[in-house]
Amino acid sequence: MNQKFFSWTALLLSLSAVAIVSCTKKEAALEQPANTVVATDKIRIGHFASLTGEVAAFGNSTKKGVDLAQELFNAAGGFDGKPVEVITYDDQSKPEEALSTVTKLITQDQVLGLLGEVASGLSKVAADVAMRNKTPMLSPASTNPDVTKKGEYIFRICFIDPFQGEVMAKFATENLKAKTAVVIRDVKQDYSVGLADFFKKAFEAKGGKILTDTSYQSKDTDFRAQLTDAKAKKPDVIFVPGYYNDVALIVKQARQMGIKQPILGGDGWESEDLAKVAGKEALENTYYSNHYAPDTTDPTALTFIESFKKKYGGERPDAMAALGFDAFNVMINAMKRAKSLTREDIRVALAETKDFAGITGNISINEDRNAVKSAVVLKYVKGMPTYFATVNP
Secondary structure, rough: OOHHOOOHHHHHHHHHHHHHHHOOOOOHHHHOOOOOOOOOOOOEEEEEEEEOOOOHHHHHHHHHHHHHHHHHHOOOOOOOEEEEEEEEOOOOOOOOHHHHHHHHHHHEEEOOOOOOOOOOOHHHHHHHHHHHHHOEEEOOOOOOOOOOHOOOOOOOOOOOOHHHHHHHHHHHHHOOOOOOOEEEEEEHHHHHHHHHHHEEEEEEHHEEEEEEEEOOOOOOOOOOHHHHHHHHHHHOEEOOOOOHHHHHHHHHHHHHHOOOOOOEHHHOOOOOHHHHHHHOOOOOHHHHHHHHOOOOOHHHHHHHHHHHHHHOOOOOOOHHHHHHHHHHEEEEHHHHHHOOOHHHHHHHHOOOOOOEEEEEEEEEEEEOOEOOEEEEEEEEEEOOOEEEEEEEE
Protein backbone atom coordinates (compact mmCIF):
# COMPACT_ATOMS: atom_id res chain seq x y z
CA MET A 1 0.00 0.00 0.00
CA ASN A 2 1.28 3.47 -0.86
CA GLN A 3 0.46 5.91 1.94
CA LYS A 4 1.36 9.10 0.04
CA PHE A 5 -2.28 9.74 -0.76
CA PHE A 6 -3.34 9.78 2.88
CA SER A 7 -5.32 12.80 3.89
CA TRP A 8 -4.41 14.74 7.04
CA THR A 9 -7.11 12.81 8.91
CA ALA A 10 -5.63 9.53 7.73
CA LEU A 11 -2.21 10.77 8.76
CA LEU A 12 -3.55 11.31 12.24
CA LEU A 13 -4.79 7.74 12.23
CA SER A 14 -1.32 6.52 11.38
CA LEU A 15 0.08 8.49 14.31
CA SER A 16 -1.38 6.09 16.79
CA ALA A 17 1.56 3.73 16.90
CA VAL A 18 2.85 5.07 20.18
CA ALA A 19 -0.36 4.77 22.05
CA ILE A 20 -0.55 1.13 22.94
CA VAL A 21 1.21 1.34 26.25
CA SER A 22 -1.06 0.63 29.15
CA CYS A 23 -2.82 -2.76 29.18
CA THR A 24 -4.84 -3.54 32.25
CA LYS A 25 -3.83 -7.20 32.36
CA LYS A 26 -1.04 -7.96 34.79
CA GLU A 27 -0.03 -11.49 33.82
CA ALA A 28 3.45 -11.77 32.34
CA ALA A 29 3.89 -11.37 28.60
CA LEU A 30 6.14 -14.40 28.62
CA GLU A 31 3.05 -16.44 29.54
CA GLN A 32 1.05 -14.90 26.72
CA PRO A 33 1.83 -16.16 23.18
CA ALA A 34 2.99 -13.43 20.79
CA ASN A 35 0.08 -14.20 18.46
CA THR A 36 -2.63 -13.73 21.08
CA VAL A 37 -4.84 -10.67 20.69
CA VAL A 38 -4.78 -8.40 23.74
CA ALA A 39 -8.45 -7.59 24.35
CA THR A 40 -8.88 -4.39 26.34
CA ASP A 41 -11.02 -1.28 26.25
CA LYS A 42 -7.90 0.64 25.29
CA ILE A 43 -5.07 -0.14 22.92
CA ARG A 44 -1.70 0.40 24.52
CA ILE A 45 1.78 1.11 23.18
CA GLY A 46 4.90 1.38 25.31
CA HIS A 47 7.27 4.32 25.11
CA PHE A 48 10.59 4.43 26.94
CA ALA A 49 12.69 7.59 26.81
CA SER A 50 15.37 9.58 28.59
CA LEU A 51 13.18 12.13 30.36
CA THR A 52 15.92 12.81 32.92
CA GLY A 53 19.64 12.24 32.92
CA GLU A 54 22.42 12.82 30.45
CA VAL A 55 20.38 13.09 27.23
CA ALA A 56 17.04 14.23 28.66
CA ALA A 57 16.50 16.79 25.89
CA PHE A 58 16.18 13.93 23.39
CA GLY A 59 13.59 12.05 25.40
CA ASN A 60 11.48 15.07 26.27
CA SER A 61 11.35 16.25 22.66
CA THR A 62 10.42 12.79 21.43
CA LYS A 63 7.71 12.50 24.08
CA LYS A 64 6.17 15.77 22.97
CA GLY A 65 5.91 14.46 19.43
CA VAL A 66 4.42 11.18 20.60
CA ASP A 67 1.94 12.89 22.92
CA LEU A 68 0.76 15.24 20.17
CA ALA A 69 0.28 12.31 17.80
CA GLN A 70 -1.73 10.40 20.40
CA GLU A 71 -3.90 13.42 21.15
CA LEU A 72 -4.68 14.09 17.49
CA PHE A 73 -5.34 10.45 16.75
CA ASN A 74 -7.78 9.99 19.62
CA ALA A 75 -9.53 13.26 18.77
CA ALA A 76 -10.12 11.85 15.29
CA GLY A 77 -11.87 8.77 16.72
CA GLY A 78 -9.08 6.52 17.83
CA PHE A 79 -8.58 2.95 16.69
CA ASP A 80 -11.96 1.67 15.51
CA GLY A 81 -13.59 3.77 18.19
CA LYS A 82 -11.15 2.80 20.93
CA PRO A 83 -8.72 5.37 22.37
CA VAL A 84 -5.03 4.60 22.13
CA GLU A 85 -3.07 4.96 25.34
CA VAL A 86 0.67 5.54 25.49
CA ILE A 87 2.49 4.41 28.61
CA THR A 88 5.75 6.33 28.87
CA TYR A 89 8.49 5.44 31.33
CA ASP A 90 11.66 7.40 32.07
CA ASP A 91 14.80 5.30 31.60
CA GLN A 92 16.89 8.13 33.10
CA SER A 93 19.47 7.83 30.28
CA LYS A 94 20.75 4.64 31.96
CA PRO A 95 21.08 1.16 30.39
CA GLU A 96 19.88 -0.63 33.52
CA GLU A 97 16.76 1.55 33.63
CA ALA A 98 16.08 0.96 29.95
CA LEU A 99 16.18 -2.76 30.63
CA SER A 100 13.81 -2.57 33.60
CA THR A 101 11.31 -0.15 32.04
CA VAL A 102 11.02 -2.15 28.82
CA THR A 103 10.63 -5.37 30.79
CA LYS A 104 7.82 -3.76 32.76
CA LEU A 105 6.10 -2.46 29.64
CA ILE A 106 6.13 -5.92 28.07
CA THR A 107 5.49 -8.22 31.00
CA GLN A 108 3.25 -6.10 33.24
CA ASP A 109 1.60 -3.53 30.97
CA GLN A 110 1.46 -6.04 28.09
CA VAL A 111 1.86 -3.48 25.35
CA LEU A 112 1.46 -4.50 21.71
CA GLY A 113 4.54 -2.58 20.62
CA LEU A 114 7.34 -0.36 21.82
CA LEU A 115 8.58 3.08 20.80
CA GLY A 116 12.11 4.09 21.77
CA GLU A 117 14.89 4.88 22.37
CA VAL A 118 16.78 7.80 20.82
CA ALA A 119 20.21 6.90 22.23
CA SER A 120 21.58 3.86 20.36
CA GLY A 121 23.22 2.31 23.41
CA LEU A 122 19.91 2.29 25.29
CA SER A 123 18.05 0.90 22.29
CA LYS A 124 20.49 -2.00 22.04
CA VAL A 125 19.80 -2.95 25.67
CA ALA A 126 16.05 -2.71 25.16
CA ALA A 127 16.22 -4.65 21.91
CA ASP A 128 17.47 -7.73 23.74
CA VAL A 129 14.37 -7.67 25.95
CA ALA A 130 12.04 -7.07 23.01
CA MET A 131 13.56 -9.98 21.11
CA ARG A 132 13.23 -12.40 24.03
CA ASN A 133 9.56 -11.46 24.37
CA LYS A 134 8.82 -11.26 20.62
CA THR A 135 7.57 -7.69 20.88
CA PRO A 136 7.96 -5.25 17.97
CA MET A 137 10.13 -2.26 18.84
CA LEU A 138 10.39 0.86 16.69
CA SER A 139 13.17 3.35 17.40
CA PRO A 140 12.53 6.94 16.38
CA ALA A 141 16.16 7.99 16.17
CA SER A 142 18.78 5.36 17.06
CA THR A 143 21.19 5.51 14.12
CA ASN A 144 23.84 2.95 15.12
CA PRO A 145 23.54 0.05 12.64
CA ASP A 146 23.85 -2.60 15.36
CA VAL A 147 20.45 -1.69 16.84
CA THR A 148 18.32 -3.47 14.22
CA LYS A 149 20.86 -6.29 13.90
CA LYS A 150 19.48 -7.52 17.22
CA GLY A 151 16.72 -9.31 15.34
CA GLU A 152 13.51 -9.37 13.34
CA TYR A 153 11.38 -7.54 15.93
CA ILE A 154 13.58 -4.42 15.94
CA PHE A 155 12.90 -1.53 13.53
CA ARG A 156 13.75 2.13 13.12
CA ILE A 157 12.37 5.07 11.13
CA CYS A 158 15.63 7.05 10.94
CA PHE A 159 18.59 6.73 8.59
CA ILE A 160 21.66 4.91 9.92
CA ASP A 161 25.19 6.07 10.67
CA PRO A 162 26.93 4.63 7.59
CA PHE A 163 24.69 6.88 5.50
CA GLN A 164 25.01 9.79 7.92
CA GLY A 165 28.81 9.46 7.89
CA GLU A 166 28.78 9.42 4.10
CA VAL A 167 26.56 12.52 4.06
CA MET A 168 28.94 14.56 6.18
CA ALA A 169 32.07 13.31 4.42
CA LYS A 170 30.53 14.24 1.08
CA PHE A 171 29.47 17.61 2.44
CA ALA A 172 32.95 18.29 3.84
CA THR A 173 34.78 17.42 0.65
CA GLU A 174 32.33 18.77 -1.93
CA ASN A 175 30.63 21.73 -0.26
CA LEU A 176 33.46 22.88 2.00
CA LYS A 177 36.30 21.62 -0.24
CA ALA A 178 37.98 20.07 2.80
CA LYS A 179 41.06 17.93 2.26
CA THR A 180 42.00 17.37 5.91
CA ALA A 181 39.98 16.71 9.07
CA VAL A 182 40.32 16.10 12.79
CA VAL A 183 37.87 13.75 14.53
CA ILE A 184 36.90 14.17 18.19
CA ARG A 185 34.73 11.28 19.43
CA ASP A 186 33.03 10.17 22.64
CA VAL A 187 34.41 6.71 23.41
CA LYS A 188 31.59 6.00 25.88
CA GLN A 189 28.78 6.30 23.31
CA ASP A 190 28.11 3.67 20.63
CA TYR A 191 26.57 6.40 18.51
CA SER A 192 29.65 8.62 18.55
CA VAL A 193 32.14 5.80 18.00
CA GLY A 194 30.21 4.35 15.09
CA LEU A 195 29.56 7.65 13.35
CA ALA A 196 33.20 8.68 13.73
CA ASP A 197 34.31 5.44 12.09
CA PHE A 198 31.90 5.83 9.17
CA PHE A 199 32.86 9.46 8.60
CA LYS A 200 36.57 8.57 8.59
CA LYS A 201 36.07 5.75 6.10
CA ALA A 202 34.00 7.89 3.75
CA PHE A 203 36.23 10.96 4.06
CA GLU A 204 39.36 8.96 3.24
CA ALA A 205 37.60 7.21 0.35
CA LYS A 206 36.95 10.65 -1.13
CA GLY A 207 40.63 11.54 -0.95
CA GLY A 208 40.59 13.31 2.41
CA LYS A 209 43.15 12.82 5.17
CA ILE A 210 42.38 12.39 8.87
CA LEU A 211 45.13 14.29 10.71
CA THR A 212 44.22 12.96 14.15
CA ASP A 213 41.43 11.01 15.83
CA THR A 214 41.16 11.99 19.47
CA SER A 215 38.62 11.13 22.14
CA TYR A 216 36.82 12.13 25.31
CA GLN A 217 34.27 10.55 27.65
CA SER A 218 30.67 11.57 28.26
CA LYS A 219 30.31 14.19 31.01
CA ASP A 220 33.85 15.52 30.55
CA THR A 221 33.88 19.31 30.86
CA ASP A 222 37.41 20.30 29.86
CA PHE A 223 38.33 19.63 26.22
CA ARG A 224 41.34 21.92 25.94
CA ALA A 225 43.84 19.08 25.51
CA GLN A 226 41.96 17.62 22.53
CA LEU A 227 41.36 21.06 21.05
CA THR A 228 44.97 22.17 21.50
CA ASP A 229 46.03 19.13 19.50
CA ALA A 230 43.38 19.82 16.86
CA LYS A 231 44.41 23.46 16.53
CA ALA A 232 48.06 22.52 16.05
CA LYS A 233 47.15 20.18 13.19
CA LYS A 234 45.41 23.04 11.27
CA PRO A 235 42.66 20.88 9.70
CA ASP A 236 40.18 22.14 7.14
CA VAL A 237 37.29 20.83 9.27
CA ILE A 238 36.71 19.28 12.69
CA PHE A 239 34.19 16.44 13.00
CA VAL A 240 32.54 16.04 16.43
CA PRO A 241 29.90 13.26 16.31
CA GLY A 242 28.77 13.58 19.92
CA TYR A 243 25.61 14.41 21.83
CA TYR A 244 24.51 18.02 22.22
CA ASN A 245 25.52 18.43 25.88
CA ASP A 246 29.18 17.62 25.26
CA VAL A 247 29.27 19.20 21.80
CA ALA A 248 28.10 22.54 23.20
CA LEU A 249 31.12 22.73 25.50
CA ILE A 250 33.52 21.53 22.80
CA VAL A 251 32.33 24.17 20.31
CA LYS A 252 32.36 26.91 22.94
CA GLN A 253 35.87 26.09 24.10
CA ALA A 254 37.12 25.72 20.51
CA ARG A 255 36.01 29.24 19.63
CA GLN A 256 37.45 30.60 22.87
CA MET A 257 40.78 29.08 21.84
CA GLY A 258 40.66 30.81 18.46
CA ILE A 259 39.70 27.78 16.38
CA LYS A 260 37.74 29.19 13.45
CA GLN A 261 37.46 26.17 11.16
CA PRO A 262 34.05 24.67 10.35
CA ILE A 263 32.92 22.20 13.00
CA LEU A 264 30.69 19.37 11.77
CA GLY A 265 28.53 16.79 13.49
CA GLY A 266 25.58 14.44 13.28
CA ASP A 267 22.00 14.32 14.49
CA GLY A 268 23.18 14.00 18.10
CA TRP A 269 23.59 17.79 17.96
CA GLU A 270 19.83 18.24 17.68
CA SER A 271 18.71 20.18 20.76
CA GLU A 272 17.95 23.79 21.59
CA ASP A 273 20.26 23.29 24.58
CA LEU A 274 23.21 23.29 22.18
CA ALA A 275 22.79 26.99 21.39
CA LYS A 276 21.97 27.85 25.01
CA VAL A 277 25.29 26.46 26.25
CA ALA A 278 27.60 27.10 23.30
CA GLY A 279 26.27 30.57 22.48
CA LYS A 280 25.09 31.88 19.12
CA GLU A 281 28.43 33.30 18.04
CA ALA A 282 30.32 30.08 18.74
CA LEU A 283 27.93 28.12 16.52
CA GLU A 284 28.59 30.21 13.43
CA ASN A 285 30.28 28.09 10.75
CA THR A 286 28.97 24.81 12.16
CA TYR A 287 26.95 22.17 10.29
CA TYR A 288 25.27 18.87 11.14
CA SER A 289 23.26 16.15 9.45
CA ASN A 290 19.66 15.75 10.54
CA HIS A 291 16.33 14.10 9.80
CA TYR A 292 14.27 17.21 9.19
CA ALA A 293 14.64 20.94 8.75
CA PRO A 294 12.66 23.15 11.15
CA ASP A 295 12.29 25.77 8.41
CA THR A 296 10.73 23.24 6.00
CA THR A 297 8.10 24.34 3.47
CA ASP A 298 6.44 20.91 3.16
CA PRO A 299 2.66 21.39 3.68
CA THR A 300 2.21 18.29 5.86
CA ALA A 301 5.19 19.22 8.00
CA LEU A 302 3.90 22.77 8.35
CA THR A 303 0.57 21.44 9.64
CA PHE A 304 2.46 19.38 12.20
CA ILE A 305 4.56 22.38 13.23
CA GLU A 306 1.49 24.56 13.75
CA SER A 307 -0.23 21.86 15.82
CA PHE A 308 2.92 21.44 17.88
CA LYS A 309 3.26 25.17 18.51
CA LYS A 310 -0.38 25.38 19.54
CA LYS A 311 -0.01 22.55 22.05
CA TYR A 312 3.34 23.64 23.48
CA GLY A 313 3.05 27.39 23.79
CA GLY A 314 4.72 28.43 20.55
CA GLU A 315 7.70 26.07 20.86
CA ARG A 316 9.18 25.05 17.52
CA PRO A 317 9.51 21.26 17.19
CA ASP A 318 12.97 19.84 16.64
CA ALA A 319 13.85 16.66 14.74
CA MET A 320 13.36 14.42 17.78
CA ALA A 321 9.80 15.67 18.21
CA ALA A 322 9.14 15.11 14.51
CA LEU A 323 10.59 11.60 14.71
CA GLY A 324 8.46 10.81 17.75
CA PHE A 325 5.43 11.99 15.81
CA ASP A 326 6.40 9.83 12.83
CA ALA A 327 7.15 6.79 14.96
CA PHE A 328 3.63 6.94 16.35
CA ASN A 329 2.36 7.31 12.77
CA VAL A 330 4.25 4.33 11.44
CA MET A 331 3.31 2.03 14.31
CA ILE A 332 -0.40 2.79 14.04
CA ASN A 333 -0.28 2.46 10.29
CA ALA A 334 1.20 -1.01 10.74
CA MET A 335 -1.51 -1.89 13.24
CA LYS A 336 -4.14 -0.79 10.74
CA ARG A 337 -2.65 -3.03 8.07
CA ALA A 338 -1.94 -6.00 10.36
CA LYS A 339 -4.10 -9.11 9.99
CA SER A 340 -4.82 -8.95 13.71
CA LEU A 341 -3.84 -6.87 16.72
CA THR A 342 -1.11 -9.24 17.81
CA ARG A 343 2.56 -8.56 18.30
CA GLU A 344 3.51 -10.98 15.54
CA ASP A 345 1.15 -9.56 12.92
CA ILE A 346 2.17 -6.02 13.82
CA ARG A 347 5.81 -7.05 13.33
CA VAL A 348 4.98 -8.39 9.86
CA ALA A 349 3.14 -5.18 8.94
CA LEU A 350 6.01 -2.99 10.14
CA ALA A 351 8.38 -4.91 7.89
CA GLU A 352 6.08 -4.20 4.94
CA THR A 353 6.01 -0.41 5.43
CA LYS A 354 6.60 1.32 2.10
CA ASP A 355 6.46 4.98 1.04
CA PHE A 356 4.95 6.20 4.28
CA ALA A 357 4.59 9.98 4.04
CA GLY A 358 6.05 11.22 7.31
CA ILE A 359 7.04 14.58 8.70
CA THR A 360 10.71 13.60 8.38
CA GLY A 361 10.32 12.37 4.80
CA ASN A 362 9.10 9.30 2.95
CA ILE A 363 9.74 6.20 5.01
CA SER A 364 10.24 2.70 3.62
CA ILE A 365 11.53 -0.17 5.73
CA ASN A 366 14.14 -2.34 3.99
CA GLU A 367 15.07 -5.98 4.53
CA ASP A 368 17.34 -5.01 7.43
CA ARG A 369 14.43 -3.19 9.14
CA ASN A 370 16.07 0.19 8.56
CA ALA A 371 14.41 3.24 7.03
CA VAL A 372 15.43 4.28 3.54
CA LYS A 373 15.16 8.06 3.44
CA SER A 374 17.08 11.25 2.72
CA ALA A 375 19.04 13.42 5.17
CA VAL A 376 19.35 17.19 5.45
CA VAL A 377 22.37 19.26 6.40
CA LEU A 378 21.62 22.18 8.71
CA LYS A 379 23.77 25.24 9.28
CA TYR A 380 23.65 27.38 12.39
CA VAL A 381 22.72 30.95 11.51
CA LYS A 382 22.41 33.42 14.40
CA GLY A 383 21.95 30.56 16.82
CA MET A 384 19.26 28.79 14.80
CA PRO A 385 19.67 25.60 12.74
CA THR A 386 18.60 26.36 9.18
CA TYR A 387 18.25 24.24 6.06
CA PHE A 388 21.37 24.07 3.90
CA ALA A 389 21.19 20.96 1.69
CA THR A 390 19.44 17.62 1.12
CA VAL A 391 21.33 14.38 0.52
CA ASN A 392 19.47 11.34 -0.86
CA PRO A 393 20.33 7.66 -0.27
